[in-house]
Amino acid sequence: MQGVRQLSTMTIVKTEARSVPKLELVDLYEGFRNPEVIRAFAARIAQKAQKLEKTFRIMEVCGGHTHTLMKYGLTQLLPANVEFIHGPGCPVCIMPKERVDHAYTLVMMPDVILVTLGDMIKVPGSLGSLQDARARGADVRYVYSPLDVLAIARENPAKKIIFFAIGFETTTPMTAALLEALIAQGIENVALHINHVTVPQAMHLLLADGQSAIDAFVGPSHVSVITGSKIYAPFPRDYGTPVVVAGFEPVDMMEAIEMLIDQRLEGRSDLEVQYKRLVSFEGNVRAQSMVERYMEPREHFRWRGIGDIAQSALKLRAQFAAYDAEVLYASILPNTPIDDHRLCICGTILRGQAKPHDCKVFGTACKPSSPLGSCMVSSEGACAAYYRYGTLKM
Numbered sequence: 001m002q003g004v005r006q007l008s009t010m011t012i013v014k015t016e017a018r019s020v021p022k023l024e025l026v027d028l029y030e031g032f033r034n035p036e037v038i039r040a041f042a043a044r045i046a047q048k049a050q051k052l053e054k055t056f057r058i059m060e061v062c063g064g065h066t067h068t069l070m071k072y073g074l075t076q077l078l079p080a081n082v083e084f085i086h087g088p089g090c091p092v093c094i095m096p097k098e099r100v101d102h103a104y105t106l107v108m109m110p111d112v113i114l115v116t117l118g119d120m121i122k123v124p125g126s127l128g129s130l131q132d133a134r135a136r137g138a139d140v141r142y143v144y145s146p147l148d149v150l151a152i153a154r155e156n157p158a159k160k161i162i163f164f165a166i167g168f169e170t171t172t173p174m175t176a177a178l179l180e181a182l183i184a185q186g187i188e189n190v191a192l193h194i195n196h197v198t199v200p201q202a203m204h205l206l207l208a209d210g211q212s213a214i215d216a217f218v219g220p221s222h223v224s225v226i227t228g229s230k231i232y233a234p235f236p237r238d239y240g241t242p243v244v245v246a247g248f249e250p251v252d253m254m255e256a257i258e259m260l261i262d263q264r265l266e267g268r269s270d271l272e273v274q275y276k277r278l279v280s281f282e283g284n285v286r287a288q289s290m291v292e293r294y295m296e297p298r299e300h301f302r303w304r305g306i307g308d309i310a311q312s313a314l315k316l317r318a319q320f321a322a323y324d325a326e327v328l329y330a331s332i333l334p335n336t337p338i339d340d341h342r343l344c345i346c347g348t349i350l351r352g353q354a355k356p357h358d359c360k361v362f363g364t365a366c367k368p369s370s371p372l373g374s375c376m377v378s379s380e381g382a383c384a385a386y387y388r389y390g391t392l393k394m
Contacts, residue, residue, distance in 0.1 A: 305347020
């Protein structure tokens with residue numbers, strides 16, 4: 001859109017050889033929250049949407065996009081015939097109870113420190129949450145980067161450090177980098193419990209089973225920085241479902257919506273990238289290579305509320321079994337599938353078949369302080385977004 005800056009003015013760092021532009025954090029959002037630009041996009045979308053023959057249902061795969069839509073009130077700016085449905089792109093939300101029970105079981109062993117990312121702390125399993133385990137005296141810690149595990153391991157040589165790794169393709173390279181550092185530095189008191197899942201396989205399932213009416217996808221940009229936009233190529237080609245890879249700022253989202261409407265009006269189903277400032281078709285080849293060096297696809301992985309999805313998660317390769325918590329502690333880890341609370345419809349929400357306010361216990365029995373399901377626990381969960389930015393207050 002004319003007048004929208006792709007990047008704001010960048011700081012210039014002087015070197016002896018040349019002046020090199022340095023990208024500051026503010027450059028990634030300044031100008032992309034401009035109310036005038038958002039309203040201009042909304043007006044254009046409304047005008048074009050009048051030409052749509054029926055309701056246009058767009059699934060935002062990632063929970064980060066859900067929060068952008070709710071936080072900035074973008075859904076209120078869209079015409080009634082442009083509807084967003086929420087997808088399974090929240091790594092905490094799709095973590096099945098039995099995997100949470102793995103973490104709980106491991107941290108309750110003597111002389112164990114379990115380390116994970118913050119959102120996992122409150123996710124309920126059948127045995128309790130990691131927050132409950134901490135209340136019972138277990139040593140549970142959360143970090144912002146997997147590499148923080150290195151310092152914890154060096155400071156606690158007599159302890160076994162278990163890193164409960166979660167996330168989509170965005171965070172997987174950092175777990176691979178942690179393993180590479182452990183090997184290089186000869187650190188032997190760390191084990192990894194791998195729960196990294198992959199976006200495309202879930203998207204395939206949603207389209208193939210025919211239960212979710214999806215007309216188009218907004219693809220997550222942070223995943224695509226690593227994988228490249230190429231992972232979405234099969235959806236326009238094989239299903240006739242367009243994909244636009246978008247950033248997480250409000251203007252990014254509005255531009256992506258307009259791009260998808262343009263495709264529908266022009267009779268196209270293409271893969272397009274709105275977030276061109278960082279996403280390429282091939283992605284970060286070096287990061288992809290590191291992940292492939294240490295990990296391989298699992299035969300299947302059970303997504304909470306959705307079920308088994310083949311080849312939808314990763315595990316450590318066999319030659320790194322000495323670092324694999326699932327191998328080292330296989331005899332004590334529970335593996336019986338455990339369903340969610342019968343009143344929780346998180347799985348239906350993750351499939352794009354319901355909205356959080358369709359749940360009978362939303363905001364009453366289920367809220368951030370007492371979540372029944374994972375969609376209310378995670379900061380990326382759809383229920384948490386509706387609760388925080390909807391009519392209910394924290």
